[in-house]
Amino acid sequence: AQTVTQSQPEMSVQEAETVTLSCTYDTSESDYYLFWYKQPPSRQMILVIRQEAYKQQNATENRFSVNFQKAAKSFSLKISDSQLGDAAMYFCAYRSAGYGGSQGNLIFGKGTKLSVKP
Amino acid sequence: GAVVSQHPSWVICKSGTSVKIECRSLDFQATTMFWYRQFPKQSLMLMATSNEGSKATYEQGVEKDKFLINHASLTLSTLTVTSAHPEDSSFYICSATPGGANSPLHFGNGTRLTVT
8 A cells, every 4th residue: 555654744934945845655556646735724725736756857836846756755845935825734645547446546644734934 | 727616614513413515526527536534633534435326435444334425426426424423523525536547636625524
C-alpha cells in the first residue's frame, strides 16, 4: 500500500520569505501523480500544484514550485514570497495512475500547518 | 472550473437520528465519488468510493450499515449517517471525478456534523 509522510506538523515563515514543506512517499508503482493541497480555515480543499511522476521537470505555479526526486520518493513544496493568505494546512497527496475503484483515490499525508508572520 | 456542491455545510442532530449529506457535481458527470472524513487537526481519511449505479466500496473499518452511500445518478451521491452518535461528529468531505486515470478530483466544501 502507498503511504505519504509529512514530517513537519507545523512551519512558520516571515512574510515575503521562502519556505519549503517536506513530503516523502512510499510506493511500488512507477506511474502516479503527486499533489499539494491547501486547506484554509474554511476547510475547502484547494489544489496548489500537481506533478506527474513520468515528468522529470518540476512543476511550477506562480510562487509555488516543487522539488520532485523520484528515486528518493521525495516531493517538497517551495513557497516563494510568502503572503499572509498562504497561511493554511498543506497536505501532500498521492494518486495512482492506474484507475479502478479506490485507485483513483487520493492518499493524504498528515499535513503541515503553515503560519505566516507579518 | 468544475464545481462540486456539498449540502448541508453544517448540521446538528440528536443522537439516534439519521443525517443525509449530498454531493453534487454541477457541471460534469461524476462516474466516481469519494467520501472522506476529517477529524480536527487531522488528515482526510477515505471512507468509501462510490461508482454510479453500483454498490459503494468501503474502506476497512468503516461500517457500511452505518454510513450508507448511494450514487444513483452521474451527478449525485449521498452519504447517510444512520443512528448517529456523538463519536460520529466530524467533518465530511466528498470529491468527484469524471473518471479516467488522468481526471482531476474536485472537492466539495465539506459538511460539519455535530451529534448532540
